Amino acid sequence: MKKVAFYTLGCKLNYSETSSISRMFEDKGYAKVDFTDQPDIFIINTCSVTENADKKCKKIVKEAKKISPDSFVTIIGCYAQLKPKEISEIKGVDAVLGAAEKFRLFDYLDDFTKGGVFASEIKEAKSYNASYSIADRTRTFLKVQDGCNYGCAFCTIPLARGKSRSDSIENIVAQAKEIAQTDVKEVVLTGVNIGDFGIQEGRRKEKFIDLIKELDQIEGIDRFRISSIEPNLLSNEVIEFVAQSERFVPHFHIPLQSGSDAILKKMNRRYLSDLYQSRVEKIKSLMPDCCIGVDVIVGFPGETKEEFLTTYNFLNELDISYLHVFTYSERPNTKAVEMHGVVDQGERNKRSKMLRGLSEKKRRYFYEQQLGKTYEVLFEEDVKDGVMYGFTENYVRVAAKYDPILVNEVKHVTLKSVNADGQVEVEEPEGVLVH
Secondary structure (H helix, E strand, O other): OOEEEEEEOOOHHHHHHHHHHHHHHHHOOOEEOOOOOOOOEEEEEEOOOOHHHHHHHHHHHHHHHHHOOOOEEEEEEHHHHHOHHHHHOOOOOOEEEOOOOHHHHHHHHOOOOOOEEEOOOHHHOOOOOOOEOOOOOOEEEEEOEEOOOOOOOOOOHHHHHOOOEEOOHHHHHHHHHHHHOOOOOEEEEEOOOHHHOOEEOOEEOOOHHHHHHHHOOOOOOOEEEEOOOOOOOOOHHHHHHHHHOOOEOOEEEEEEEOOOHHHHHHHOOOOOHHHHHHHHHHHHHHOOOOEEEEEEEEOOOOOOHHHHHHHHHHHHHOOOOEEEEEEOOOOOOOOHHHOOOOOOHHHHHHHHHHHHHHHHHHHHHHHHHHOOOEEEEEEEEEEEOOEEEEEEOOOOEEEEEOOHHHOOOEEEEEEEEEOOOOOEEEOOOOOOOOO
16 A cells, blocks of 8 residues: 655645545545655645745655655645746656646556656636545635636736636535534635635636525534635625624634735735725624734835835724734746835845734734633644643634643633733633533
8 A cells, every 4th residue: 555645835725625635545545644654655735925935845845755765756736837847857856737737646647656747727727626624623624716816916826726716505515514524613714715706617606605604504513714805805795694693703814915005006906905994894893802814915016115104004003813924025927026116125024024013912902802701712632731722713812721521622711811922821611511
């Protein structure tokens, strides 16, 4: 029996796809093993959001060959689609498969003795491949959408994943019901642009709001979480539905990228700062304790110090909970790479550090606002030095004394204090479990 190991870089969507591909191997009789267990085959699922992700791919290949010198190394994912020839020249790489080929790797590689580069043009990536992860019994990432029709100036994702396309509501509900038969308590909906859900065979057939209404009816799953949704696609109808739902949790992650309207226009984003602010205000009016995460990019070409400070002040005054800060990096074949006004790398790093500091302040303030309140915490198999961790429905990370009976269980707890590590400690969980 041949052994296969997987390594995933990047987003939740990549994790869901790796998990589905791993089940294809298991169905064919392969033994799935850890990366260090001298596998015969390595499947490395790559990301290409930043230059650093590309470098990580090369490092992982090198490590794989140290562990198992005679192994067969296959690279899939976004980096594989964008730079197949470059990857094929990395020492130790045996095969590269693009977006249209990665779910058909057995058709191309058969018994994994002969390799090659199999990466057609991205326009060939038309099919939708259903995926969900099952490695973590606490939560799963359920893919509902792939690709993107937006043309943001900094982004290579449409070049790496193709046009927007989705599964049907019927099929996704069926997958969610399969998940409901397992121990999983929480499902995270993932995709490239999930608010654009509903495009099948090139035209819109269904809507995101109808998908979440159907999922909300499924018994056996305690929580649904929306991973990330564009502000222009986060409708009042979606916000209002989540506010009254018992399964969709009060947590939104909404990309902003810049608080400067001039920069948003250069980025070719589909909204301005006033729309973003109105979405946050709508959420908070209905769900005052809702957690709101924000993506932001610093150092985009042409971003002046004044425009950066506009972003900083906009975020500082906004009722949000945390930031994911990205330092702009040049990506080939994007509009931004040809723009004037390149920001010095040192200045980019300085701005990034400022926003990360703001994020810590925002997160701590949000956590402090929750103290004294009682929430349901889903405890995870994440134990360190006698302490276990979990998340409330509104994404507060809590720490509690380890108790094996609490793993993968939902428990009512009262939030007590924020510790030195920025986690919320709780009063000792007592009494009956919620689930």
